[in-house]
Amino acid sequence: xxxxxxxxxxxxxxxxxxxxxxxxxxxxxxxxxxxxxxxxxxxxxxxxxxxxxxxxxxxxxxxxxxxxxxxxxxxxxxxxxxxxxxxxxxxxxxxxxxxxxxxxxxxxxxxxxxxxxxxxxxxxxxxxxxxxxxxxxxxxxxxxxxxxxxxxxxxxxxxxxxxxxxxxxxxxxxxxxxxxxx
Amino acid sequence: xxxxxxxxxxxxxxxxxxxxxxxxxxxxxxxxxxxxxxxxxxxxxxxxxxxxxxxxxxxxxxxxxxxxxxxxxxxxxxxxxxxxxxxxxxxxxxxxxxxxxxxxxxxxxxxxxxxxxxxxxxxxxxxxxxxxxxxxxxxxxxxxxxxxxxxxxxxxxxxxxxxxxxxxxxxxxxxxxxxxxxxxxxxxxxxxxxxxxxxxxxxxxxxxxxxxxxxxxxxxxxxxxxxxxxxxxxxxxxxxxxxxxxxxxxxxxxxxxxxxxxxxxxxxxxxxxxxxxxxxxxxxxxxxxxxxxxxxxxxxxxxxxxxxxxxxxxxxxxxxxxxxxxxxxxxxxxxxxxxxxxxxxxxxxxxxxxxxxxxxxxxxxxxxxxxxxxxxxxxxxxxxxxxxxxxxxxxxxxxxxxxxxxxxxxxxxxxxxxxxxxxxxxxxxxxxxxxxxxxxxxxxxxxxxxxxxxxxxxxxxxxxxxxxxxxxxxxxxxxxxxxxxxxxxxxxxxxxxxxxxxxxxxxxxxxxxxxxxxxxxxxxxxxxxxxxxxxxxxxxxxxxxxxxxxxxxxxxxxxxxxxxxxxxxxxxxxxxxxxxxxxxxxxx
Numbered sequence: 060x061x062x063x064x065x066x067x068x069x070x071x072x073x074x075x076x077x078x079x080x081x082x083x084x085x086x087x088x089x090x091x092x093x094x095x096x097x098x099x100x101x102x103x104x105x106x107x108x109x110x111x112x113x114x115x116x117x118x119x120x121x122x123x124x125x126x127x128x129x130x131x132x133x134x135x136x137x138x139x140x141x142x143x144x145x146x147x148x149x150x151x152x153x154x155x156x157x158x159x160x161x162x163x164x165x166x167x168x169x170x171x172x173x174x175x176x177x178x179x180x181x182x183x184x185x186x187x188x189x190x191x192x193x194x195x196x197x198x199x200x201x202x203x204x205x206x207x208x209x210x211x212x213x214x215x216x217x218x219x220x221x222x223x224x225x226x227x228x229x230x231x232x233x234x235x236x237x238x239x240x241x
Numbered sequence: 242x243x244x245x246x247x248x249x250x251x252x253x254x255x256x257x258x259x260x261x262x263x264x265x266x267x268x269x270x271x272x273x274x275x276x277x278x279x280x281x282x283x284x285x286x287x288x289x290x291x292x293x294x295x296x297x298x299x300x301x302x303x304x305x306x307x308x309x310x311x312x313x314x315x316x317x318x319x320x321x322x323x324x325x326x327x328x329x330x331x332x333x334x335x336x337x338x339x340x341x342x343x344x345x346x347x348x349x350x351x352x353x354x355x356x357x358x359x360x361x362x363x364x365x366x367x368x369x370x371x372x373x374x375x376x377x378x379x380x381x382x383x384x385x386x387x388x389x390x391x392x393x394x395x396x397x398x399x400x401x402x403x404x405x406x407x408x409x410x411x412x413x414x415x416x417x418x419x420x421x422x423x424x425x426x427x428x429x430x431x432x433x434x435x436x437x438x439x440x441x442x443x444x445x446x447x448x449x450x451x452x453x454x455x456x457x458x459x460x461x462x463x464x465x466x467x468x469x470x471x472x473x474x475x476x477x478x479x480x481x482x483x484x485x486x487x488x489x490x491x492x493x494x495x496x497x498x499x500x501x502x503x504x505x506x507x508x509x510x511x512x513x514x515x516x517x518x519x520x521x522x523x524x525x526x527x528x529x530x531x532x533x534x535x536x537x538x539x540x541x542x543x544x545x546x547x548x549x550x551x552x553x554x555x556x557x558x559x560x561x562x563x564x565x566x567x568x569x570x571x572x573x574x575x576x577x578x579x580x581x582x583x584x585x586x587x588x589x590x591x592x593x594x595x596x597x598x599x600x601x602x603x604x605x606x607x608x609x610x611x612x613x614x615x616x617x618x619x620x621x622x623x624x625x626x627x628x629x630x631x632x633x634x635x636x637x638x639x640x641x642x643x644x645x646x647x648x649x650x651x652x653x654x655x656x657x658x659x660x661x662x663x664x665x666x667x668x669x670x671x672x673x674x675x676x677x678x679x680x681x682x683x684x685x686x687x688x689x690x691x692x693x694x695x696x697x698x699x700x701x702x703x704x705x706x707x708x709x710x711x712x713x714x715x716x717x718x719x720x721x722x723x724x725x726x727x728x729x730x731x732x733x734x735x736x737x738x739x740x741x742x743x744x745x746x747x748x749x750x751x752x753x754x755x756x757x758x759x760x761x762x763x764x765x766x767x768x769x770x771x772x773x774x775x776x777x778x779x780x781x782x783x784x785x786x787x788x789x790x791x792x793x794x795x796x797x798x799x800x801x802x803x804x805x806x807x808x809x810x811x812x813x814x815x816x817x818x819x820x821x822x823x824x825x826x827x828x829x
Contacts, residue, residue: 068529069805071536089373094365101366132555139552145370145390 074130078107078155080162080232081137082240086146087113087121094144095123104129104137108164108207108229120148124231126155126207151240159235165228166210167192169200172221180220184213245411248377248403249278252341255384256285258416261312263288263303263683265296269316270356271343274408288683288712291704293320295676297327298702301336302680305663306638308463310337310391311680317343318356321402322363326670329367331398333667334486335461337391338398340368341384346406347375360402369397374404377412385417395550396461433566438578440562444543446583446590448519450597451479454502457486457666458524458548460659462568466490467659469572470523476579478590480601482510484525485651485666493655499601500610503531504802505648508609508811509601511800514539515808516600522546524568527557528667537807547571609800609813610652619769621646621721621792625653625693628719631776638681638690640664640674642698645727645798650693672701678716679709689717689780696722696789697746706759709785717779718787720752723794731797736804752789761785 085091092111099106107126114122127137134152141150153160170180177199181189187203187210194200203213207230214225234240246254252275256264265288268276279287290296293315300311311331315324321342331338345354361373370390372383380403387399445451453474459466467490474481474497481491482502491498500507502514514520520542525531527546532538535557544560546553547568554563564571579586612622625646639654640663641647647664656662663681665673674692682690692699699720709716721727729744756763762782766775766789779786800811 067804068532068534071534089375090361090365093362097365136552136556143369143550143552 082151083123084148087119110229167226169224248408249274253282264312265300266314271317293323295705298676299680302677306681307684313340321360328398330668337396340400344404371400373402377410451519452517453481456484456525459490466568489656492657509604511808640677642674646695646721671698676705682714691717697726756787765789
């Protein structure tokens with residue numbers, strides 16, 4: 060047993076780390092994102108990615124999707140602590156890999172190269188709903204939507220094909236079927 | 242059409258509608274319109290502190306001893322940053338505070354204006370919620386919501402930041418009631434089900450080594466909760482221990498009470514927590530000063546946890562039955578259900594727990610709070626015991642600073658009522674006790690209010706003596722003066738090879754002369770034989786008193802759970818401490 064040289068206890072066993080997607084509905088008011096982000100940083104939780112936008116213009120409700128990692132105990136704390144915040148309406152929590160839930164991230168890639176290269180790029184991206192948003196004779200900007208790992212891999216593959224700039228969003232999530240989050 | 246009011250008028254209108262009688266504060270440029278309005282509202286009295294931190298702790302003392310939210314009024318910039326310690330303290334110990342701060346005019350926000358700071362940004366992590374008011378027509382609603390947030394669910398501090406132009410602007414006023422949708426910190430409503438109650442009762446009936454472990458939640462739930470707790474403990478015949486914050490919820494001199502638990506708790510309380518087969522946690526939060534090493538915390542017990550804050554449940558310790566509820570509500574329905582079904586519980590159960598009580602008596606025989614008294618120097622424990630004996634017949638309110646004296650006060654002063662014990666537990670704020678005593682005395686005129694203090698702590702907010710004198714508040718500052726930051730010195734002795742780095746205060750003031758210069762009374766006691774007489778003198782004086790009690794410089798606070806150890810491995814006194822250091826310093 061390691062010896063402690065302080066009046067605080069030494070750390071106990073650490074549980075298994077899981078990745079979760081947490082969806083939070085909040086009042087879209089000043090400082091609300093700082094409250095959420097501050098809760099995570101202040102309690103030592105981790106934000107891997109974050110996506111926020113207002114989804115109800117009338118009631119001013121924003122939907123925040125946070126990807127995070129932690130032990131089951133930490134994930135439970137994140138949920139409970141979020142629910143305590145005054146502007147938070149509801150919180151939904153999903154484990155990565157759950158079957159009845161969809162995740163998507165969006166990425167924009169800018170690629171330099173001739174038409175031959177562009178054709179190659181299109182081919183590599185074809186599984187990920189590619190849309191060419193801009194095209195010149197020297198460059199293209201291509202949009203894809205896919206899972207995080209897929210975009211990671213795409214970015215790697217495109218590097219040799221003249222990728223010079225990448226812009227990505229955080230993940231957004233939705234349940235499958237007629238059900239909605241509760 | 243209703244008359245339009247200025248922002249400053251709206252502030253007072255809201256305070257009046259919230260039945261606020263006292264505000265603690267300090268004026269400054271950005272709150273002048275509010276201070277200007279003060280004269281028109283005779284039902285609200287302003288207590289002028291000498292530092293915003295002092296005002297904050299006074300508001301805390303007021304809230305803790307009265308059960309009503311404390312109100313704090315400060316200016317922008319330094320006024321707000323000075324209040325941060327008090328807000329954080331209130332956040333950690335769940336004390337309802339409403340802090341109103343001035344802010345630079347709206348058009349100057351973000352320009353680094355004079356006395357500007359990002360008050361809502363700075364106080365976001367140390368309040369339950371805060372607001373920057375951008376429209377005077379939102380002000381009334383925000384203020385009433387602020388009171389509601391501060392005092393519902395698990396109580397805590399809130400802050401409303403009001404730019405100076407908003408204080409001047411005219412707007413509408415309306416009294417908003419119960420606008421908060423979420424009552425219980427995240428849960429909308431929670432009705433205690435009979436299934437939960439029956440599980441609770443079943444666990445009680447099955448256990449042969451039970452213990453109640455109660456905390457500040459019982460106090461925060463109101464005096465009713467203490468009444469019900471006493472009834473339940475007497476119904477079951479179970480032993481009970483309390484956290485630092487819960488002292489007073491159950492009478493300290495009762496046979497079923499095992500004393501405080503935790504790092505400096507009694508031997509019997511900690512061993513009973515370790516060996517029990519049923520732990521009933523009511524309104525406590527498994528804080529690290531209580532649990533010690535989490536992996537070895539009470540390994541063989543079923544655990545019940547009653548807490549109003551769902552995020553307190555399962556945060557540090559996994560439990561078998563969790564009930565999110567206000568303590569009063571739960572105890573009321575539990576006792577009712579219990580009585581319906583178990584008329585002869587005490588008699589049938591006595592046998593089941595008799596062995597447990599025998600074991601507890603064996604632990605008690607260790608007399609872990611004993612100390613070697615002296616007839617030459619005043620032992621600090623002896624001083625607290627004498628203070629208790631000489632004040633116990635009065636309805637006495639005790640506040641403390643933070644350190645050894647705080648633990649000795651918790652160990653040796655026995656409380657019989659809730660709301661009589663005000664101490665900074667969560668944050669551990671040195672300098673809390675003196676200003677808190679001011680707030681307590683404001684809320685309880687005519688009562689005896691004593692701050693059991695250390696000389697180092699009390700110097701941190703000593704300026705508030707001037708406030709006590711101004712408002713003729715006869716608070717007693719009972720300083721256990723050992724010239725050291727005692728707890729720091731103790732840890733350095735036990736953990737850092739007696740390297741007393743910077744824990745001795747040279748050039749302390751003469752506290753008797755200091756008292757006189759503030760216009761209050763100074764008393765010094767140097768020997769045990771003059772102690773009683775001097776304490777009686779202090780009690781009889783109807784003015785603020787600083788009592789310089791010169792105590793043994795080297796005394797350590799025992800018993801103690803060494804760091805990283807479970808509850809059943811306490812050190813009882815200096816003799817054992819030697820043994821342990823020879824054994825290869827397991828402690829350090």
